[in-house]
Amino acid sequence: MMQQDDRLESFIRQNRAAFEDDGPPPGLWAALEKEIPQQPTTNVVKMFTKHWLKVAVVVLLVLNGVLLTFFFQHKTKKEESINAVALIPELQEAQNYYTSQIEDKLQQIKAIPADKIGLDSTARRELELKNDTYKLLEKELANNPGNERIRAALIRYYQLKLELLDRILEEQERFDSLEKQEPYVKTL
Amino acid sequence: MHQSNQDTTNLVVRCRKGDVRAFQELYNAYAKAMYNICLRMCNHAADAEDVLQEAFTQVFKNIAQLKEEQTLSAWVKRIVVNHCLNHLRKKKMYFEDVERVEVEEEQQIDETQHALTVANVKSAISELPEGYRTVLNLYLFEEYSHREIATMLGISESTAKTQFMRAKEKVRQIIKDKQVVL
Incomplete structure (x- = not known):
């Protein structure tokens, strides 16, 4: 039984490359290109110049929240x-x-x-x-x-x-x- | 396909900056291998293309979350495999626990008399029930351990091993039956 198992497995491993087909059709990249995430830099910069005070307050609040969560997690949770x-x-x-x-x-x-x-x-x-x-x-x-x-x-x-x-x-x-x-x- | 560590790091860094050419290089480097995974797992070319597209969209979207650039290859592969599993899950593929599976009468097949060729092994694998095919592909072609496969599928390690043994048995049976007919 063991020998048989080895035969199928080793056949696949020895001929691994021959099991590969061609790549995907060429049109796929064109569809994917549209999905590439846009860099948000310009929007953030625009937003900052327009509503800088609001943004600053929000950033501070979020930062406070993150710091507090981080602090409490480290204090209360056991390492394991x-x-x-x-x-x-x-x-x-x-x-x-x-x-x-x-x-x-x-x-x-x-x-x-x-x-x-x-x-x-x-x-x-x-x-x-x-x-x-x-x-x-x-x-x-x-x-x-x-x-x-x-x-x-x-x-x-x-x-x-x-x-x-x-x-x-x-x-x-x-x-x-x-x-x-x-x-x-x-x-x- | 084989890139040096430095090349891989540079590629990831450029992708993080939103460099479209870097995304294309990443796609070109992995598309063929990843498409083959999708083909094996989905067993259907149109499904494989859809899953590959979804998976690469996820890769592009989450590249900033990749902490160790050197693990890019394994990271991309895992996303593709998970998308394939999701696809199969939607098609209602179940992996039952071994305790609940009715054990079929196992017959030993004298494999020595049956020639193995890439074509007949490939064809036999494509005829396997989805659960068997998935476990066999993940172990033999994608080279995940039984433990990793068990975790991915939410089954026990012993179920993963048993499914794999039965999948191989079934492959041999299919090859044998075809050669008898011929």
């Missing part, structure tokens, strides 16, 4: 709980990935007016990345960093959350396109 996730690099990478995806979707949802999306404050709180479930899992993981089941549960939590957010956005998109069609339907 901070490092629990950092000990498992692939979990940290997965967390980074899902966090950025979830935050991205949450931003899109937040941009939709409350009366249009029809979510009450409890639902909105639940949608937040770090809801009660998350906090519970995070605490459990900090106490048992090596526990495979808790790690799997955390990843499941991220996946389910992402799925839920995707669904909300898809529904909203469907609703929007129906709304756009409506005036036309009325004229029929």
Whole structure:
């Protein structure tokens, strides 16, 4: 049995390059080029010259907030709980990935007016990345960093959350396109 | 594709500054390898293109968050793989825990009589159920460990290993069946 396993595996490893196809179609770069993030420098500079006082106050407030959070975190959190996730690099990478995806979707949802999306404050709180479930899992993981089941549960939590957010956005998109069609339907 | 550490660092620094040519260089350096990952994982050219585009958009958007420039290659690859997994998740692919999977009658296949070629191995892999194909690709082609695969998919390490063993068994079965027909 072992020899057979090795045969298929070693065949793939020895011929790894032959398994590669050509690259993507040439048009893909043109589509991607439009997605390159624009540097915000000019906008910030313009904003500063126009509303410098307001900006300064906001920057100060944010800085205060960040400093206070930083200070309290260091004072109250135990070292091991901070490092629990950092000990498992692939979990940290997965967390980074899902966090950025979830935050991205949450931003899109937040941009939709409350009366249009029809979510009450409890639902909105639940949608937040770090809801009660998350906090519970995070605490459990900090106490048992090596526990495979808790790690799997955390990843499941991220996946389910992402799925839920995707669904909300898809529904909203469907609703929007129906709304756009409506005036036309009325004229029929 | 192979860049020196200094080249990679410079490339990331230029991307962070919003240099369009740097983004294009990054794309050119990784597009082919990343597209192949998408093709293997999605098993469908149009889906692979969509996923690749989404993944590169994410790479461009988040390049400022990459702390160690030297890890660019692994970072890009992980984003692409995660996008592929997301795509499959949307298509409702489930990885069940091994305890819940009904164990099929395993038969030992005498592989020595069946010739392995790149074409028939490739074709057999593409015929695998999605769950098996994903685990096999991540382990054999993308070279992640069983532990990493388990974490990525939210399953236990033993489930990842079992799925991989069954995936290989199934590949051998498909190759054997085809050669019998021929």
